Amino acid sequence: MNVSVKPAPGDNRSLKNILVAEKDFEAGDIIYKEHPIVAVLDADLQGKGSHCSHCLRHIQKGMAITPESDRLDSVYCSEDCQVKDKVQSQNLLFGLEPVLPPEMDNGLNELTKRDRNQAQETFTAFLKAQNKPSHLLAARIVARQVTIETAKMSANKGGPVVAELPEGSGVGEQYGLSDHIERLRFINANVSDEEIKKLCEVLASALPGLEKSITDERHAILLGKIAYNAIGICYAGGRDDRPVSDERPEDMERTRTPHGTSRQTGCGLYLVSSYLAHSCAPSARPLFNSGTSELHLVATHPIKKGDELTMAYVDVSQHAEETPEEARRRRRVELARGWKFKCECSRCLSETPEGAESELGVEKDESKVEEVLRHTLVGEPSGPPTGLE
Structure with a gap:
């Protein structure tokens, strides 16, 4: 698939893996295709x-x-x-x-x-x-x-x-x-x-x-x-007729999609693509060019062998009625609610107003791996899963 799964640089405690390119790609190249499990x-x-x-x-x-x-x-x-x-x-x-x-x-x-x-x-x-x-x-x-x-x-x-x-x-x-x-x-x-x-x-x-x-x-x-990890499946930019949820924003189900969950036709679990980290300036984009749930990961700009591959979990565009600050806050709030982390990608850091305070409700990446896996790989004590109430 032209990619490999590797530990994130400098990460030996959270066991976070990333997806890395195994060859060079130009913008528009299909990096790989993947069917959902x-x-x-x-x-x-x-x-x-x-x-x-x-x-x-x-x-x-x-x-x-x-x-x-x-x-x-x-x-x-x-x-x-x-x-x-x-x-x-x-x-x-x-x-x-x-x-x-x-x-x-x-x-x-x-x-x-x-x-x-x-x-x-x-x-x-x-x-x-x-x-x-x-x-x-x-x-x-x-x-x-x-x-x-x-x-x-x-x-x-x-x-x-x-x-x-x-x-x-x-x-x-x-x-x-x-x-x-x-x-x-x-x-x-x-x-x-x-x-x-x-x-x-x-x-x-x-x-x-x-x-x-x-x-x-x-x-x-x-x-x-x-x-x-679920990825939203959107055809040709997504649809406009998905019913609006009456749930509180913090309770809504979200999927990874640059178009926004509200535009998806469905969703799927993709084992390789689950290792794609989020970036508000992503190096790749999931497309569904075959008109099915088969995911085509397409390079958004030139990629060198060894580069990390990233995608946008949410709509990272600036809407017509938004200021840059409002667009940044909207995407970061959605990431915090859906994926429990404070985005500190290069784009977010460069767009952060001086002296701005975080009001996202999360200060770190709250995602985790199973205790049995942590015990196996880093030798930490194994115990029952926590925080599952």
Whole structure:
């Protein structure tokens, strides 16, 4: 992908990694392309039939493939997207077909259908009531991890399920999706007992014992990783018809996008692009030139081998009605609310009025890595995750 993940210069305590170019690029060059490990449509578009529920492509009227039964009213732009979505997460979370390979099912699916149906109906109602992409993203990540582990047990070495191994696992058998996700940074996130209960019921009804992989702490960390790393998917500058949230600004879900979360079609988790640090004068920009959730990272100016790659997490342009000071404050407030750090990039420092005081509510980068990873890499005492209330 022409990049590598390396420790941030001079950083040996926070374990912050950055993305570094492995060759020279000119402005406009595509540095790499990356598919999301999971992606979801914004809630207001789900069920309208206008976008593919897997790749998020816009679908011309009358051209959507509609499943016979789907709790989320999903539609697809192609049979390939429908099959991939079904295999990766849709069947486990919202379908009633066997979860285990045929040679291992031994009639389990028939015995569990009634309980699965009831659990899925309850979970679907919860997701629609919450109206937040992060909950569905988290559930799909869990489901995809289950699919990968299931594929490893399959005696059949072909078909869409086994195709999950090279596509979803990452680097060989010794380093998989769970290892990637474990290394991502996160911020504190709230998780409700109701969400945990309903997701666990879906997993337990499909395969008894599967629910034991979900705990309050683990799921809170996963939601914190989504909050910190999810990237907004915007086509051609984004849309203007996304409903305005009635939540308080500090409670709104945000995703990394130079266009602003309010203009996205959906969002996804990109494992490599999660290592892109923010800058208000970024060296690269995520584009979606294929009209799908495939991310194209494009250089915004000449880049030399060894340079750090950065992107803008928020809209860093100066709006017509804003002064430079107002634009700077707007983007820094949004960064503090969404990603819990005080931006001190070169642009912010150069635009800071002399004697200006910070009123952002954060004085440092509050993102973190998991305790088990910190213990492994720097030998600090390992303990239970903290700050997850």
